[in-house]
Amino acid sequence: MxxxxxxxxxxxxxxxxxxxxxxxxxxxxxxxxxxxxxxxxxxxxxxxxxxxxxxxxxxxxxxxxxxxxxxxxxxxxxxxxxxxxxxxxxxxxxxxxxxxxxxxxxxxxxxxxxxxxxxxxxxxxxxxxxxxxxxxxxxxxxxxxxxxxxxxxxxxxxxxxxxxxxxxxxxxxxxxxxxxxxxxxxxxxxxxxxxxxxxxxxxxAKLGRDEGRLDWTRPALELDRRVRALNPWPGTWFVHDGAKIKVLDAVADPAAGGDPGTVLPGGLTIACGEGGLRLLRLQRAGRAPVDAEAFLRGYALAPGTRLPRGDEPAP
Missing domain, CATH: 3.40.50.170 (Formyl transferase, N-terminal domain)
Incomplete structure (x- = not known):
């Protein structure tokens, strides 16, 4: 050499x-x-x-x-x-x-x-x-x-x-x-x-922090890729009651459906423009990451709750 x-x-x-x-x-x-x-x-x-x-x-x-x-x-x-x-x-x-x-x-x-x-x-x-x-x-x-x-x-x-x-x-x-x-x-x-x-x-193109907001009007398969592509930085998130909640892991469920942004019954699946996104691991500000089951024990996000969609301003 x-x-x-x-x-x-x-x-x-x-x-x-x-x-x-x-x-x-x-x-x-x-x-x-x-x-x-x-x-x-x-x-x-x-x-x-x-x-x-x-x-x-x-x-x-x-x-x-x-x-x-x-x-x-x-x-x-x-x-x-x-x-x-x-x-x-x-x-x-x-x-x-x-x-x-x-x-x-x-x-x-x-x-x-x-x-x-x-x-x-x-x-x-x-x-x-x-x-x-x-x-x-x-x-x-x-x-x-x-x-x-x-x-x-x-x-x-x-x-x-x-x-x-x-x-x-x-x-x-x-x-x-x-x-x-x-x-x-x-x-x-x-x-x-x-x-x-x-x-x-x-x-x-260079990544921007605002790309991490999950737009529930988009197909679930696209949001699945977004969660994986922006992990670990800048991360993906949604807003509920003024709080930003990070989504660390998720998987698309093509069989799910409903009004985009709606929390569906059973587990923690959010209706998307096509299919649903099942959230697997989440993190609240100042808290440790937890799986969906533990998250729901400590945070009220009941079925039927409507999350802001991507075409709506985040509170």
């Missing part, structure tokens, strides 16, 4: 296994770039990203610029003399000067089967859309948004109960394995990038 001088660029948990794998493979990590620490928790103290935390714990030099458009930041990046930069969910746009600086370019670990789901939230969008599979693409970066030629791809199925959290962990491990393989092939000249297909491109 050829030992490379690498810059690693990543921010969230998704990127940590790849950084660890490259380090364990014997490559020299000359710098780790991550987004700056952000205020977090009740005290709003600045908290470093998971990638920065890992890097510092293993003695790797860290840079946290707020932008890479500054010529001084670009000069600092180029001065490392890296063979390549590996990028995984970094979160900042790389200007052309940065893309061009490493000898072998910048190589990205992307959580979808490109060209489907280019953009910020490919894992969640794949589940929301009802895709049967997704995967990891290792790509050579260019100036476009996830448009560069592909080096390696590996697919995984999306099961009927797969959550975004499940898929995140699976894809992070696949990405870590593939990036080591890709760097070996690129360094040896045995792995050639192929252009992405011209057809089938879709855009995975």
């Amino acid at each position: 050829q030992r490379l001088r690498l810059i690693f660029m990543g921010t969230p948990d998704f990127a940590v296994p790849a950084l660890a794998a490259l380090r364990d493979a014997g490559h020299e990590i000359v710098a780790v770039y991550s987004q700056p620490p952000r205020p977090a928790g009740r005290g709003h103290a600045e908290r470093p990203s998971p990638v920065q935390t890992f890097a510092e714990a293993h003695g790797l030099p860290v840079r946290t610029p707020r932008t890479l458009r500054d010529p001084a930041a670009q000069a600092d990046f180029a001065a490392f003399g890296a063979d390549a930069a590996v990028v995984a969910a970094y979160g900042l746009i790389l200007p052309q000067a940065v893309l061009d600086a490493p000898r072998l370019g910048c190589i990205n670990i992307h959580g979808s089967l490109l060209p489907r789901w280019r953009g910020a939230a490919p894992i969640q969008r794949a589940i929301l859309a009802g895709d049967d599979e997704t995967g990891i693409t290792i790509m050579q970066m260019d100036a476009g948004l996830d448009t560069g030629p592909m080096l390696l791809r590996e697919s995984v199925p999306i099961g009927p109960r797969t959550t975004a959290g499940d898929l995140h962990d699976t894809l992070a491990e696949i990405g870590a394995r593939l990036i080591v393989e890709a760097m070996q092939g690129v360094a040896a000249g045995s792995l050639k990038a192929e252009p992405q297909p011209a057809e089938g491109a879709t855009y995975a």
Whole structure:
């Protein structure tokens, strides 16, 4: 194996296994770039990203610029003399000067089967859309948004109960394995990038907190996917008597029916535009998560109760 001088660029948990794998493979990590620490928790103290935390714990030099458009930041990046930069969910746009600086370019670990789901939230969008599979693409970066030629791809199925959290962990491990393989092939000249297909491109827009509100006028199968796609973040919820109640797990019941938003008899099933959504695990503000049976013992949500629908303002 050829030992490379690498810059690693990543921010969230998704990127940590790849950084660890490259380090364990014997490559020299000359710098780790991550987004700056952000205020977090009740005290709003600045908290470093998971990638920065890992890097510092293993003695790797860290840079946290707020932008890479500054010529001084670009000069600092180029001065490392890296063979390549590996990028995984970094979160900042790389200007052309940065893309061009490493000898072998910048190589990205992307959580979808490109060209489907280019953009910020490919894992969640794949589940929301009802895709049967997704995967990891290792790509050579260019100036476009996830448009560069592909080096390696590996697919995984999306099961009927797969959550975004499940898929995140699976894809992070696949990405870590593939990036080591890709760097070996690129360094040896045995792995050639192929252009992405011209057809089938879709855009995975960034998630917003308001996407978590359950719209009971939608089909139950769609809401089932929404609960799984937004687990663990930003989560799904509905409002009753002014209280926001989180839905942590649910399953569609195509045989159920009624006026959308109505609590149906037997268990905790809510009528939807098509079918019903059986709520399995819930959480009230300031309380621990509980299953539906325990929730109903401590909270009055009787059959016939009408919850606000998606086409109505939440109280």
